[in-house]
Amino acid sequence: MAKFTEDQLISYTKPPSKTEETKLKNSESSVRDAISSNEKLKKKSTETFGQGSYANKTNVRLNSDIDINVCYTGGFFYTLPKEKTKEELGLTNPATYTYTEFKDDVEQALVDKFGRSDVKRNDKCITIVASSTRIETDVVPTWEYRRFKNNGSYTTGTKFRTDKSKWIENFPKQHIANGIDKNSKTSRRFKRLTRLHRKLRYKMIDDGENVSDNITSFLLECLVWNTPNRIMNDYDTWEKRLKESINYIYQNTKEQVDCKEWGEVSELFYLFHSERKWSYSDVNNYMQELWNYLEY
Structure with missing residues (x-):
């Protein structure tokens, strides 16, 4: 006899309860508010959106967490095909705002919103600890990333550097x-x-x-x-x-x-x-x- 009944398996396929879903939505809304309220970041071009299991609606009951991507779109990182140079594609303007500055600014915006004791900086993300109205939230500051093709077109994703200096590229919207x-x-x-x-x-x-x-x-x-x-x-x-x-x-x-x-x-x-x-x-x-x- 199998370990689990069909009814048990059906229950495991279901998404989080309405109460859990409310906490997830509260977390995303709070991060958006923190970014839009920050005096420095409100002058920057950014996009805040959910990613990971929450955004993909594949999170499971009692193990739900939320990942929020805060992406700087005022500049971008890129990868070129071997046959092309950055000059050929007109990618010669140096950035005046760095990724490290952006991550620091996002951290400060979250501290201003939630308080220093509720915000923890980690290698890959900045974590907002759980409360009675929200679950633990990992905020990932990223920059826009473009993977160029030979014809000059590109696929847009995100890229960030961990505090241990490892670069990571992702394509959350395509996912x-x-x-x-x-x-x-x-x-x-x-x-x-x-x-x-x-x-x-x-x-x-x-x-x-x-x-x-x-x-x-x-x-x-x-x-x-x-x-x-x-x-x-x-x-x-x-x-x-x-x-x-x-x-x-x-x-x-x-x-x-x-x-x-x-x-x-x-x-x-x-x-x-x-x-x-x-x-x-x-x-x-x-x-x-x-x-x-x-x-x-």
Whole structure:
């Protein structure tokens, strides 16, 4: 007999409750207000938007968190194709406002809004601690980032530098758009299956299973993204969809050749590129552990 009933699996696919959702919305609204109220930042060109599991609506009950991107759009970082120079594309004007200054300004805006004791600066983000009306919120100050093509067109994302001087590029809006599209093509089952996988990971940890730190919530969403739509569309129960998704991911992560083309949800990075902390073998081992945990 399987470890969880169909009714239990259905409950794990559901989004946060209305109370939790209200806290999430309050957090996003408060950050927007902090940025727009700051005398220095209100004179800058910025955009504040949600990203991560909250914005993608794949967060799970009791484990909801919120990530807010505060992006400076008055300048941009860029990557050029090998065949082009910055002069050819007219990218010669030096910036007079640095990323470090921007992150410092965002931190000060949050301190002005929430108080020094409720704002913690971390390597990658600035965290607003939880309260009775909001959940813990990670604010990521970024700059606009442009990945140029040979013809001079570009794809827009975001880029930031950690306090340990590591540069990170992301494409959060493409991630959101692609998730919405796949969710539509699977009768809203893509995000539900993602929540189910995430919830089961938390259940395994709570039950004392030795789950690798390399198996992140982001990774699980990407793995479901790479699962064919037919697995979400062709079966009538969540147990069957879950089993088939585990089996598909397991079978296709035995050898690197079978998953080397898998992408992140944005489809702008390979899922198993060298800078990621996880590997296809980590995923393969985890799927076997998950299968055993579910007593299939």
